[in-house]
Amino acid sequence: MVDLLMRLVRIDTNSYERKNYDEITKLISEEAKRIGCIVERIVDNKGIPHLKIMLPNAPMDAKKVIFLTHYDVVPAGEGWDFDPFEPFVRDGKVFGRGASDDKSGIVATLAAYKEILERQLIPQIYPILIVAGGEETGEGADFFKSIQGDIGVVLDVGPEGLSIGASGVVRAKIKVYGVQTHSAYPFKGKNAIYLAMKIIAFLEALGEKLIKEVRSKYSAPEGYDRLPARLNVTMIKGGVAPNIIPGECEILVDRRTIPEENADKVAVELKDLIEKFAMENEINVDVEAYKLADAWVTQDEGVIRKFQEILRDITGIKPRLVVELGGTDGIHLIDRMPVIQFGALRGDNNIHGKNEFVHIDDLELVKKFVEKVILTKF
Ligand SMILES: [Zn+2]
Numbered sequence: 001m002v003d004l005l006m007r008l009v010r011i012d013t014n015s016y017e018r019k020n021y022d023e024i025t026k027l028i029s030e031e032a033k034r035i036g037c038i039v040e041r042i043v044d045n046k047g048i049p050h051l052k053i054m055l056p057n058a059p060m061d062a063k064k065v066i067f068l069t070h071y072d073v074v075p076a077g078e079g080w081d082f083d084p085f086e087p088f089v090r091d092g093k094v095f096g097r098g099a100s101d102d103k104s105g106i107v108a109t110l111a112a113y114k115e116i117l118e119r120q121l122i123p124q125i126y127p128i129l130i131v132a133g134g135e136e137t138g139e140g141a142d143f144f145k146s147i148q149g150d151i152g153v154v155l156d157v158g159p160e161g162l163s164i165g166a167s168g169v170v171r172a173k174i175k176v177y178g179v180q181t182h183s184a185y186p187f188k189g190k191n192a193i194y195l196a197m198k199i200i201a202f203l204e205a206l207g208e209k210l211i212k213e214v215r216s217k218y219s220a221p222e223g224y225d226r227l228p229a230r231l232n233v234t235m236i237k238g239g240v241a242p243n244i245i246p247g248e249c250e251i252l253v254d255r256r257t258i259p260e261e262n263a264d265k266v267a268v269e270l271k272d273l274i275e276k277f278a279m280e281n282e283i284n285v286d287v288e289a290y291k292l293a294d295a296w297v298t299q300d301e302g303v304i305r306k307f308q309e310i311l312r313d314i315t316g317i318k319p320r321l322v323v324e325l326g327g328t329d330g331i332h333l334i335d336r337m338p339v340i341q342f343g344a345l346r347g348d349n350n351i352h353g354k355n356e357f358v359h360i361d362d363l364e365l366v367k368k369f370v371e372k373v374i375l376t377k378f
Pocket residue numbers: 070101102135156
């Protein structure tokens with residue numbers, strides 16, 4: 001696993017440049033065929049290649065279980081202590097961009113396939129490993145939506161619990177209006193940045209209140225024992241020149257919803273709250289708020305219980321059920337199949353950051369998990 005992972009990490013598959021997509025799908029495809037798998041290569045209407053990798057000895061009439069991974073990575077970015085595409089092993093970890101997110105899932109599943117074939121074990125499901133491209137840019141969404149199966153397993157998350165859902169996202173854009181004027185004559189204007197500050201302070205307090213008061217019955221993988229609603233001001237734009245009192249300032253808000261909330265309703269309520277505060281403080285605003293994604297949770301208790309048993313057999317501990325703090329590609333499957341999430345992307349892995357790594361123990365854990373799923377009848 002470590003050897004193949006290092007070969008995959010060495011190929012920079014920067015999602016924003018669609019870099020080396022052909023090269024990496026060729027390598028993975030050859031590797032999968034070498035161990036005896038069936039490989040199907042699909043090029044979507046955006047020209048992005050994806051792979052479907054199957055076991056030749058799997059029963060066609062069994063439940064189709066989709067294992068979801070992706071080969072593309074976010075750009076390396078700045079500040080690394082080493083070359084992000086010269087992977088190495090240290091202290092039981094493999095370092096490099098993509099070592100965790102999400103090349104770990106690809107190698108863990110291929111290792112499970114290899115073991116099943118070598119030991120001539122009989123699959124109890126029909127596994128389909130999806131190795132997608134364009135995940136990090138969202139370009140893969142249409143491809144994910146086209147995948148058919150009976151159960152989805154997203155390997156693009158951490159192993160801190162058995163993950164059965166994901167948070168939703170609401171965004172808001174607030175335009176704050178003042179009166180623009182020369183900064184030497186402030187009495188003639190009204191500073192939009194100062195007005196925006198009041199709204200930002202209001203939103204900060206609102207965010208703190210949400211974390212305390214709006215909590216899911218589900219756990220979060222890390223950071224909180226119960227998944228909370230979250231709100232943050234993530235961008236501000238304002239000002240045109242050093243000697244102009246700004247007449248406009250824009251505030252962007254990112255609001256994460258829990259499964260018990262309805263994102264459309266949250267958007268309406270957020271807009272109302274901001275408008276009410278602005279009116280009370282005599283601030284002129286335009287507020288747009290909209291749902292980007294609803295939170296979701298798998299409802300199939302039979303499937304959840306089976307996956308909990310699988311993990312309990314491997315680790316000796318019954319895993320707690322968690323809902324992701326961020327979004328996952330499970331959202332593209334959940335309308336037609338139950339979705340379970342478990343992978344090697346542990347909280348300390350610095351995914352999307354500098355010095356990304358994966359714990360080799362987690363690769364082993366995910367490999368065992370995938371193997372056990374394949375050998376379980378659903
Ligand atoms: Zn990922």
